[in-house]
Amino acid sequence: MQQFYLSSLSKNDTEIHFDKNESKHMSRVLRKKVGDPITITNGVGHRFSATLSHVDHKACTAIINQCMEISPDPYQLHVFIAPTKSNDRMDWFVEKATEIGVHEITPIICQRSDRKVIKQERLQKIAVAAMKQSLGAYLPMIHPVCDFSTSLNKIKGTACIAHCQDTNKVAIDSLSFKEKSISIFIGPEGDFTPEEIQAAADANVTAITLGEKRLRTETAGIIACHSISLLYP
Amino acid sequence: MQQFYLSSLSKNDTEIHFDKNESKHMSRVLRKKVGDPITITNGVGHRFSATLSHVDHKACTAIINQCMEISPDPYQLHVFIAPTKSNDRMDWFVEKATEIGVHEITPIICQRSDRKVIKQERLQKIAVAAMKQSLGAYLPMIHPVCDFSTSLNKIKGTACIAHCQDTNKVAIDSLSFKEKSISIFIGPEGDFTPEEIQAAADANVTAITLGEKRLRTETAGIIACHSISLLYP
Known part of the structure; x- marks a missing residue:
């Protein structure tokens, strides 16, 4: 079909x-x-x-x-993700997130971001192709690129940030999702800076871990989408 | 590091x-x-x-x-997967599966497989790079390509097959994993044939679904790996 x-x-x-x-x-x-x-x-x-x-x-x-x-997903997931150095990996993230389940994607520019320009229209086309291919009926929205600090003002519902620093973190599978809206922040290849992590904490964003491995940005994004789809009540 | x-x-x-x-x-x-x-x-x-x-x-x-x-994963996951038409997508599957967690990968040739040749050495190199990158300490083993029917003799422990036909299927998150060894079969772009699905059933392989979307082969493979890592007791 x-x-x-x-x-x-x-x-x-x-x-x-x-x-x-x-x-x-x-x-x-x-x-x-x-x-x-x-x-x-x-x-x-x-x-x-x-x-x-x-x-x-x-x-x-x-x-x-x-x-x-077609029934919508019971949750609304917004992934804020730093663009990867290679365009391919970002394209790939958008394709897989659309297949698995995501509702909004905002590329974020962080202090350690290598790449600061994103072709929003190109990513939106990839999302359309992936929606058609996977027989989905909801097109994820790709937002324009945004500074990390500005993006903190856009969160709704439960918000989490996945980073690699040695601070208190909660495993994603031990979170309880009580709100319908979920926002997840995924950092650039060199990770978020301590200042960014502090800013997120000040904005009530929960620090989470996606496991013990050091994941590439796009892998962390995919895992976040799939974890929510499995864990959401 | x-x-x-x-x-x-x-x-x-x-x-x-x-x-x-x-x-x-x-x-x-x-x-x-x-x-x-x-x-x-x-x-x-x-x-x-x-x-x-x-x-x-x-x-x-x-x-x-x-x-x-370094402690090993509590389970041993063997993914039997049909090579995708595009080499890139297979490379990508091996990279992500290694990052997320997989222990053995066997490329399988199915009746509807487009591609029947696999560069095992190339895939093994990708697994090495992904293990190094993700700071893993266990290298997944990439086996030589194998016929689907032959691969059914290689399963150990709990075995599942993910397909798109309208038969009785169990959602992967409702399975209870009681055995340490898990084998999962992922089909080619045109899906497994009814004969293959029957042969799997005859070999006591449980038919599973990974959700309502139609997933690409490599996405299904990744989702299978990540589901097990989240769901295994």
Whole structure:
């Protein structure tokens, strides 16, 4: 099964008009024909079953047969993560986090960040592709890059910071998640600085550990997403 | 902290002789000097603290000050996984599985496998790099590629197969792991065939689900490793 994405679709729509790009892809690459069934999501929880009614490399249309409401995750996870030195690893994090389950991602610039520029649009495209591929119906939101100190003002609900310093930390699997919103901070390759860790503590962010191994930034991000999906009540 | 790897080291050794390659790396790239402290693992549970006693681009030596025994994981996880079409994704799986925790990996050839050749040596090198990087002390073993049907004879302890067909399946987080050895089978991009799933059932392999999303092979592999590390009693 292949899933398409059209953000403009809403619950009560009865027909879909695909744009030029998508129409070309549908007719030329996928060789879809009139009468073929297709599945589309709008990325905000609706999945539509439709039948192609017109196929043309410039303008395909489909008739919607059914709209299903897909239950959202019981939690809302916002990952604040320092961009990795290599673009690949950041791309990879966004793909895997979308597959596993994440709702918002904010790239953060920390004192020890090597990379300070992020292509937000590129990451958002990766999230779209991963949502389609994994048959998800909710598109994670990729926010613009943000300073670490500013990002502390954006937390909601339970907030945690994963770092490698020798301070009092709680294992992620011993946390009890009582709030629906969860924010997790993941640092750069050289870790957060002691000042950043203190600033987080002052903002009531709980210091956590993800295990005994020294994890790469993107691995820590993935583990955080998957831990919440397993541990959330 | 940087960790080196030398498989030939054993518990009672007092001195280390590095080979030409490692010596060159140590002296030229890392610019290590006599008196510098270093950390080395042998990949079978020992971590050594040592001091460089001779630095030369052909033959570095170090005096071992201490040997620590690192506790092994309480479980032994063997992941049988179909190689992904793209080499990158398989490399990536081996890196992340090593960081998170895996003990043996066997690439399996399934009926719907696209790729049937695997560079075992290359994957083993990736595992070494990931073990060093994550400060692990146990090197996962990468086995030669194996047919799916043959691999069913190699399972030990609790065995599970993750597939996407509509059959009776158990959620991985509802399994109770009573045995130390765990084997998990992850299929190719087109999934296992019904015959393969039947053959697994005949071999007492429990069908499991890793969630509602359709996961890529490498994502399923990572999630399996991390689920066990969180769920194992």
